[in-house]
Amino acid sequence: MLQSLVYMSSATEPFDDNALEDVLAHARARNTADGLTGLLVHRAGRFMQLLEGPYDAVLSTYQRILADDRHDEVRLLAEESIHTRRFPDWSMAYDRGTEGTAVPEGFSDFLAAGDRSADTSRSRELLRWFRNHPMAAPDAAKGKHRREA
DSSP, X not given: OEEEEEEEEEESSOOOHHHHHHHHHHHHHHHHHTTOEEEEEEETTEEEEEEEEOHHHHHHHHHHHHHOTTEEEEXXXXXXXXXXXXXXXXXXXXXXXXXXXXXXXTBOOHHHHOOOOOOOOXXXXXXXXXXXXXXXXXXXXXXXXXXXX
């Protein structure tokens, strides 16, 4: 059995294309070494990630994410045991804001092209929701009077 979890978080600072490519390179190397696969999606200052792999590796990676200063408001959305990986190749998708732009190597076209999978699991549905719904600013819950200008 494998473990799968989905979390969402807000970025504490904006990520540009170069920073996202650095995140992809680091995460891909680390996750591959730990036997993890999944999908990391970045959009409008938020991250949603599905991690899957050996139980201990998934949980220790999630603990690192909880302690990572680049993440705020980390929320576990789904956790389950699975028999088969949903994303056998780890990839990352992000909203580049430009339609028709080629997807860089190692990145997924999940946000632009959508999800063609027949998988109706809760985890997959959460990723679809993240793709299809507009995102409020990460600090919106603080109220207008507490947001930084």
